[in-house]
Amino acid sequence: MTTATHEETLGFQTEVKQLLHLMINSLYSNREIFLRELVSNAADACDKLRYEALDNDAIFEGDSELRIEIEHDQQAGTITLRDNGIGMNRDEVIENLGTIARSGTSEFLKQLSGEQQKDAKLIGQFGVGFYSGFIVADDVTVRTRKAGTDHSEGVEWRSQGEGEFSVADVELERHGTEIILHLKEDAKDFADDFRIQNLVRKYSDHIDVPVRMPKTENARDDEGNEIEGSEVTTWETVNEATALWVRPKTDIEDEEYKAFYKHVAHDFSDPLTWSHNKVEGKLEYTSLLYVPGRAPFDLYERDGARGVKLYVQRVFIMDDAEQFLPLYLRFIKGVLDTRDLSLNVSRELLQQDPQVDKIKSALTKRSLDMLKKLAKDDEAYQTFWNTFGSVLKEGPAEDHANREKIAGLLRFSTTHTDSATQDQSLADYIGRMKEGQEKIYYIVADGFNATKSSPHLEIFRKKGVEVLLLHDRIDEWLMSHLTEFEGKSFVDVAKGDLDLGEVEDEDEKKAQEETAKAKEDLVKRVQDALGGDVQEVRVTHRLTDSPACVVLPEHEMGYQMRRIMEAAGQPMPEVKPILELNPEHALVTRLEGAEGEGFGDLARILLDQAVIAEGGHLDDPAAYVKRLNTLLSA
Numbered sequence: 255m256t257t258a259t260h261e262e263t264l265g266f267q268t269e270v271k272q273l274l275h276l277m278i279n280s281l282y283s284n285r286e287i288f289l290r291e292l293v294s295n296a297a298d299a300c301d302k303l304r305y306e307a308l309d310n311d312a313i314f315e316g317d318s319e320l321r322i323e324i325e326h327d328q329q330a331g332t333i334t335l336r337d338n339g340i341g342m343n344r345d346e347v348i349e350n351l352g353t354i355a356r357s358g359t360s361e362f363l364k365q366l367s368g369e370q371q372k373d374a375k376l377i378g379q380f381g382v383g384f385y386s387g388f389i390v391a392d393d394v395t396v397r398t399r400k401a402g403t404d405h406s407e408g409v410e411w412r413s414q415g416e417g418e419f420s421v422a423d424v425e426l427e428r429h430g431t432e433i434i435l436h437l438k439e440d441a442k443d444f445a446d447d448f449r450i451q452n453l454v455r456k457y458s459d460h461i462d463v464p465v466r467m468p469k470t471e472n473a474r475d476d477e478g479n480e481i482e483g484s485e486v487t488t489w490e491t492v493n494e495a496t497a498l499w500v501r502p503k504t505d506i507e508d509e510e511y512k513a514f515y516k517h518v519a520h521d522f523s524d525p526l527t528w529s530h531n532k533v534e535g536k537l538e539y540t541s542l543l544y545v546p547g548r549a550p551f552d553l554y555e556r557d558g559a560r561g562v563k564l565y566v567q568r569v570f571i572m573d574d575a576e577q578f579l580p581l582y583l584r585f586i587k588g589v590l591d592t593r594d595l596s597l598n599v600s601r602e603l604l605q606q607d608p609q610v611d612k613i614k615s616a617l618t619k620r621s622l623d624m625l626k627k628l629a630k631d632d633e634a635y636q637t638f639w640n641t642f643g644s645v646l647k648e649g650p651a652e653d654h655a656n657r658e659k660i661a662g663l664l665r666f667s668t669t670h671t672d673s674a675t676q677d678q679s680l681a682d683y684i685g686r687m688k689e690g691q692e693k694i695y696y697i698v699a700d701g702f703n704a705t706k707s708s709p710h711l712e713i714f715r716k717k718g719v720e721v722l723l724l725h726d727r728i729d730e731w732l733m734s735h736l737t738e739f740e741g742k743s744f745v746d747v748a749k750g751d752l753d754l755g756e757v758e759d760e761d762e763k764k765a766q767e768e769t770a771k772a773k774e775d776l777v778k779r780v781q782d783a784l785g786g787d788v789q790e791v792r793v794t795h796r797l798t799d800s801p802a803c804v805v806l807p808e809h810e811m812g813y814q815m816r817r818i819m820e821a822a823g824q825p826m827p828e829v830k831p832i833l834e835l836n837p838e839h840a841l842v843t844r845l846e847g848a849e850g851e852g853f854g855d856l857a858r859i860l861l862d863q864a865v866i867a868e869g870g871h872l873d874d875p876a877a878y879v880k881r882l883n884t885l886l887s888a
């Protein structure tokens with residue numbers, strides 16, 4: 255019996271306590287996942303040891319046959335999981351099994367509501383890992399020793415999953431980690447041979463490391479008959495134990511791909527799609543990439559996990575190798591196994607290796623192709639788009655070479671559906687273009703309603719010309735990097751001169767010129783009344799229902815982007831709008847007939863209203879209200 259020394263009791267980090275509490279309560283209907291999580295960790299630990307041993311064989315301590323063992327004791331109500339992987343030293347145990355080091359954790363935990371179903375979903379997004387043992391156990395003991403250290407450097411960790419845990423030094427002959435789960439009364443049925451085997455096959459079949467379970471049988475005599483009282487225990491491998499990606503595609507069932515995804519991505523739910531490819535020739539690699547069905551909790555964390563799991567010739571090298579995919583594809587999960595890199599490659603070396611760029615551009619192309627394929631399934635693609643669309647929108651700015659491809663994958667709200675759901679592609683738009691229309695028109699504003707009701711759309715609606723309604727924060731930035739699609743250029747309808755091209759006929763254009771001439775006097779008077787607050791005043795034919803609108807010069811930064819920059823503390827030079835007046839509108843006719851102060855007030859009201867309709871803020875809103883009230887009560 256080993257004796258424990260240097261025993262201390264420590265408190266869990268607050269976040270761990272919260273997570274434990276929520277997990278135990280909300281994952282009740284999904285309890286079996288504890289086994290997958292623990293086997294997954296054990297397999298990772300074996301991968302890490304294999305990697306460490308690349309340049310230090312001695313670290314195996316003569317036991318290089320990596321494996322995971324699962325035993326159970328029905329009577330005692332325990333399940334024991336054992337691996338001969340890397341193990342942990344005392345400091346690592348305290349760090350790994352007492353805290354959660356991921357950034358954004360406390361913000362994430364704040365979102366949890368206490369509602370079982372909702373929280374179960376959210377927790378799945380977070381990944382529960384080791385702590386999932388407490389879903390089924392009321393007492394967990396971990397015995398672990400880091401490979402390559404002295405037998406006396408073993409550590410025993412114990413906890414009942416409440417507020418604290420204890421750690422003590424123990425003597426351990428074997429390196430690696432052993433986890434003993436003392437099952438709760440209502441979870442005792444997990445200590446069953448058949449059940450455990452099924453769970454291993456269901457969740458961990460594809461793991462490279464063999465998962466073994468003991469099989470106790472009586473020995474047999476020469477005639478094959480059991481010999482009474484001669485029990486022998488042999489270890490039987492219960493999983494397939496071949497890395498999934500190495501197997502030919504045709505041999506792999508969808509269910510196996512899905513189970514493997516859950517291991518790689520630490521996700522509970524199924525992926526939306528995947529792409530498995532073996533490439534031979536100049537570059538040699540196998541990739542298995544997945545599109546998740548939901549966003550990880552840290553999708554927008556700058557230092558959140560991203561990238562693929564990297565293997566070199568089947569040897570695990572690192573998690574989250576971010577060099578192989580661009581940032582705008584950070585939601586893609588999967589595995590890359592290559593022969594083109596050396597086994598001792600590090601993150602630093604990856605940055606300098608020219609092969610990495612080649613693989614990156616190949617994987618980028620694969621990912622985009624995979625999305626294009628997914629787009630054939632409207633429902634699945636919509637799920638993808640609603641989850642990751644705003645990340646994909648970073649693409650055109652980051653990846654010029656694939657701009658057109660990415661543009662083809664974008665989805666928008668448009669005046670065709672007038673719905674906030676972004677489900678129309680540029681190809682759909684082009685297919686509906688009016689005869690003579692050469693441009694793709696769009697408008698950007700904060701929020702869907704602001705785009706949908708913008709006065710700038712009036713003429714487009716009247717003529718039946720479709721306009722993309724862009725209302726995500728990133729949209730103006732996106733459009734500053736998208737100039738054309740399939741040879742058609744993009745035009746912001748709220749900037750520059752209105753150009754409807756062939757959609758307007760010669761007669762209409764002539765009539766407009768004549769109106770402009772007839773209103774020269776009015777334009778001049780308004781310009782004088784508004785002084786330096788506008789860049790220019792002109793008559794417009796953009797409007798049918800509104801009296802006026804403001805327009806920005808063509809190359810000026812839009813209002814949405816200005817607000818984002820200002821919010822980020824970037825001072826922006828003042829921009830003076832162009833005021834356009836609708837000569838057909840009754841208020842403009844009234845303006846024409848007004849004199850003196852009344853004229854000045856009405857001109858200013860029209861300007862202020864146009865700014866408000868644009869989602870802009872007035873410098874002096876009270877003055878606007880006062881003028882308007884005077885007008886209303888006149």
Ligand SMILES: Nc1ncnc2c1ncn2[C@@H]1O[C@H](COP(=O)(O)OP(=O)(O)OP(=O)(O)O)[C@@H](O)[C@H]1O
Pocket residue numbers: 291295296299337339340341342350351380381382383384385430431520
């Ligand atoms: N069997 C094991 N052998 C060695 N180290 C382990 C083992 N199990 C867990 N660990 C260590 O504890 C850490 C925390 O494990 P935990 O499962 O909570 O999180 P994770 O594996 O990092 O991520 P996830 O929550 O997504 O599974 C691991 O990163 C690993 O360093």
